[in-house]
């Protein structure tokens with residue numbers, strides 16, 4: 061049996077130990093820390109070879125990473141900055157408390173920003189750069205529920221007025237209010253990044269920093285030293301998305317990325333790690349991944365105590381405390397700290413014997429000390445070759461006292477007792493009378509007050525105000541439809557899939573001299589599945605370090621080609637990460653002024669249901685681009701079974717207001733939709749994006765019909781086949797359109813029933829159009845009612861409609877209210893199965909035979925076809941009427 065490795069080591073020879081330690085001290089004193097580091101590295105290497113390597117440790121003592129000796133002096137005017145910070149704190153708090161006073165339950169958060177105010181204010185005065193010259197400005201992901209702080213500063217800077225603040229969380233009033241959280245959809249000139257759904261901010265920030273390098277390496281923007289700052293909650297770090305992508309910025313050396321984790325030790329219900337230590341835990345995780353970790357734990361007043369800690373007992377004491385205790389120390393005040401923290405050991409008790417309780421209370425945390433905060437940012441900005449995480453220890457509800465400082469209820473505190481308001485006023489020395497404080501009056505000094513002058517000067521020196529979103533019209537011209545000639549010609553006898561048709565369209569776009577460079581193909585390790593590997597060679601896979609190896613397939617034409625300026629983002633197996641890239645690319649028009657056009661192609665099953673919240677945030681960000689749901693359809697993707705066969709992404713996509721969804725059947729439909737999409741998004745600058753299903757079912761594609769069907773394709777429906785004296789109408793979508801066409805033939809040939817067949821490219825679009833018409837009619841009772849587009853197409857008759865798609869029945873059922881008594885929906889409700897298309901379509905009852913039977917039965921029920929004959933048809937066509945309902949199977 062292997063001998064287990066000891067995890068702790070008893071000191072068997074203390075004399076020898078101290079000799080080694082002394083030797084180390086001597087080297088540091090005589091030759092400096094770098095020489096000592098070198099020797100330690102050598103020792104570790106030697107130890108590794110000799111089997112004596114210590115267990116890898118990514119946790120360092122629980123002290124500041126930057127020692128007092130390394131600190132640079134603060135460059136700003138501390139006194140004025142303190143006054144500005146106090147004003148920002150007050151107005152943020154007053155805005156929320158007042159809003160809740162007059163509209164109980166409207167909500168808002170006070171405590172998060174109070175814990176973060178120094179972190180933000182130091183950066184506002186010294187770091188965040190708005191656009192300066194060629195340097196287009198930093199990108200900042202603010203913590204969502206700290207938004208009151210951003211509004212408060214914008215108020216002082218004159219960007220928002222009192223009425224804006226009075227209408228915080230009152231967005232539907234006459235005077236425009238302020239959104240609860242950062243939402244570019246709601247405040248498009250202000251917010252850049254929606255962050256309040258925990259976990260989306262950190263992942264999106266990582267891919268943002270990466271996309272910035274992608275644009276630089278492809279020479280689409282200039283190389284600059286602009287940064288991506290992401291402010292994150294320590295509780296938020298529990299979301300898998302928060303930590304799930306932290307390897308990427310290390311691999312790609314993203315020193316333009318800075319995470320600032322606000323370690324206030326609390327989340328909503330209570331402590332983040334009451335029984336543990338969140339900073340140590342995160343240090344281990346980030347350092348292990350290769351990040352530069354800056355621990356910002358203790359404020360200046362601790363420096364002197366640490367300097368006196370000759371026994372090492374203070375270090376021992378802070379190292380053994382769990383976060384639940386640290387929280388209690390801040391909640392309970394100086395006397396408690398003396399008794400329970402310092403009092404544990406005589407050595408530590410003696411250290412503070414001559415300090416007052418008030419002095420003990422004021423032993424501040426790193427995140428509240430501007431000098432320490434400044435140095436942490438500086439270290440982050442100067443670090444080369446890797447991302448930095450600043451772990452800033454703070455106090456939740458800092459300054460709120462009894463009203464919520466470091467208390468478990470702090471997160472949700474929205475109202476403050478008068479006592480707490482007065483306490484806050486005194487603590488931050490705000491120039492307010494008792495009455496003004498109690499009524500939460502906003503504070504804004506005169507324009508020529510020193511604070512205001514200083515604040516304006518600092519922001520002017522840094523290029524202007526942040527946050528700000530500056531979306532300028534992209535001004536590109538969409539290519540004409542002719543670019544997709546191949547798709548318009550049809551495939552003749554050749555059977556091809558819509559996926560293949562899409563790849564041709566994408567290839568044509570990439571080659572287009574005008575917009576080719578803006579196309580961003582994104583794929584999470586499925587390019588071969590989708591037949592996209594031809595792009596590898598054509599435009600290369602983005603890899604910032606190039607290709608450091610000769611790929612084994614270098615001798616074949618379509619080899620795996622990685623390039624510094626590669627165009628494809630081959631993300632590996634991460635749909636969330638791919639959404640991060642899709643989001644960075646789809647909002648590049650606003651953040652970089654470059655109209656990037658992303659196409660994110662993925663297994664449709666792993667889109668909306670897996671990364672739906674990222675898609676929602678993408679829409680909020682006014683993102684543009686194309687989500688390509690490949691291998692789509694419950695019965696069209698044969699073989700893969702229950703977890704892969706998607707019959708509901710079109711239901712989910714319909715929930716996103718700016719998402720326009722289509723289920724195209726033919727290559728020309730796809731070409732029309734993509735061409736129009738580019739035009740609308742990038743030429744006409746509409747805030748919208750697309751979800752298109754594409755499939756791997758091979759069949760012949762007809763040429764673009766002679767009559768103009770573009771409007772129908774785009775609005776959601778057009779006729780592909782007219783029957784003579786039709787008795788029924790068949791709707792088909794995607795590959796199931798072929799089943800409808802075949803059903804129409806069977807109906808005519810075997811049962812003498814003529815039908816019209818329509819391709820329904822988008823039930824979602826048809827429904828939205830109908831809803832709009834209906835609303836207008838509801839609000840204009842005296843006027844001639846408007847008809848929706850659907851009615852202009854099938855409103856001229858009352859023929860029954862049999863609608864079949866590869867999606868759930870609810871997709872066509874969306875039209876039911878406007879087709880009273882006419883609609884019969886066939887769809888693929890239920891779990892998928894592994895089998896071939898024929899069997900699957902029979903099982904889900906969406907094949908030609910089932911469409912025939914649905915039509916005949918419907919006509920029979922209307923008295924227009926013999927019921928006995930309809931029953932006989934069920935037998936003739938080989939269907940079993942007694943088999944179980946597929947949705948339950």
Ligand SMILES: Cc1ncc(C[n+]2csc(CCOP(=O)(O)OP(=O)(O)O)c2C)c(N)n1
Pocket residue numbers: 171172203205256257258259292293294295296297322324326327328332456471
């Ligand atoms: C995905 C998601 N789940 C839950 C919430 C609700 N929520 C908002 S803030 C919060 C607690 C945040 O704690 P932390 O990240 O530590 O931030 P702090 O306010 O302490 O800085 C929760 C649970 C959310 N916004 N998003």
Ligand SMILES: [Mg+2]
Pocket residue numbers: 293294295322323324325326327332
């Ligand atoms: Mg927290």
